[in-house]
Amino acid sequence: MSDWRGVDTGWGRRAVDFSTLSEPANCREYVTLHQHLAVGPGDRLLDIACGAGLAIELAALRGAVCAGIDASHRLVAVARDRSPDADVRVGDMHELPWPDGSFDVVTSFRGIWGTTPKAMTEVRRVLAPGGRVGLTVWGHLKVSPGAWALAPFRLAAEEKVSNQASMVALGRPGAGEELLAAYGFVDVRRIDVPFAWEFPDPETYARAIASTGPAFESIQNVGEAEFLASAAEMARAHQREGLPLRAEIAVVGYLARTPDPRSVNGEGSPPPRSST
Numbered sequence: 056m057s058d059w060r061g062v063d064t065g066w067g068r069r070a071v072d073f074s075t076l077s078e079p080a081n082c083r084e085y086v087t088l089h090q091h092l093a094v095g096p097g098d099r100l101l102d103i104a105c106g107a108g109l110a111i112e113l114a115a116l117r118g119a120v121c122a123g124i125d126a127s128h129r130l131v132a133v134a135r136d137r138s139p140d141a142d143v144r145v146g147d148m149h150e151l152p153w154p155d156g157s158f159d160v161v162t163s164f165r166g167i168w169g170t171t172p173k174a175m176t177e178v179r180r181v182l183a184p185g186g187r188v189g190l191t192v193w194g195h196l197k198v199s200p201g202a203w204a205l206a207p208f209r210l211a212a213e214e215k216v217s218n219q220a221s222m223v224a225l226g227r228p229g230a231g232e233e234l235l236a237a238y239g240f241v242d243v244r245r246i247d248v249p250f251a252w253e254f255p256d257p258e259t260y261a262r263a264i265a266s267t268g269p270a271f272e273s274i275q276n277v278g279e280a281e282f283l284a285s286a287a288e289m290a291r292a293h294q295r296e297g298l299p300l301r302a303e304i305a306v307v308g309y310l311a312r313t314p315d316p317r318s319v320n321g322e323g324s325p326p327p328r329s330s331t
């Protein structure tokens with residue numbers, strides 16, 4: 056993708072708001088995927104489209120040696136501040152700046168979409184034989200009780216909204232399984248991933264959502280003041296006395312691994328890693 060250098064314009068412009076008001080609620084997703092992938096001491100882990108790097112910080116707490124990459128230099132600055140020992144780089148997921156077989160685990164949280172399948176070639180290349188991959192994407196949004204929280208993204212121009220729709224296609228039944236199999240991954244599994252955004256009030260929700268890339272597409276279309284007012288208005292209908300605003304959204308996780316020639320048929324589990 057030649058336009059990755061433009062990504063920071065939308066994703067980086069409110070990096071502090073994103074990392075403090077929006078990203079922390081994604082922790083349920085990060086913890087779940089790390090647990091399923093059995094991320095542990097000594098794992099060399101790469102997080103693709105790492106954003107402000109909270110997932111990297113959590114993986115390092117499990118003992119992983121972490122790297123990350125994101126197109127937004129302002130989000131990468133936050134990730135580096137949080138994890139000074141991690142190798143976090145600014146760059147394009149379609150051209151990863153690490154040699155073949157550098158990692159035991161690759162994760163990407165809503166970073167690799169149906170519209171960016173070529174990134175899978177790179178995931179495969181940088182994973183060691185038997186390496187584990189875990190990706191998340193939005194699931195069935197229409198049946199998600201918290202889908203209202205994504206509605207302000209539809210204030211973008213029609214063509215941008217339709218691109219957003221193709222991006223979420225990877226969450227459809229069979230889509231991710233097919234993609235991973237097409238790129239030579241084995242032991243492909245689909246899981247439901249818990250995901251809930253929480254906010255103290257409609258105005259904080261509006262400010263949090265305004266810090267994201269797709270919100271920027273809406274802001275370009277309707278202006279920031281109207282975006283913030285519309286988003287807060289949408290949220291007001293979901294306020295509950297004495298409780299946070301809570302938006303539960305369906306997220307799908309895909310787990311797989313690269314074939315391991317050391318196993319009997321090249322597809323099974325690699326030998327257990329030594330704990331010493």
Ligand SMILES: C[S@@+](CC[C@H](N)C(=O)[O-])C[C@H]1O[C@@H](n2cnc3c(N)ncnc32)[C@H](O)[C@@H]1O
Pocket residue numbers: 056059062063066078081103104105106107110124125126127130146147148149163164165166268
């Ligand atoms: C939905 S956000 C997810 C961020 C992070 N994984 C999280 O959980 O908050 C998508 C991220 O993809 C990054 N991104 C978009 N295009 C990219 C590209 N071509 N290469 C690397 N990162 C990219 C954006 O900067 C943004 O941080």
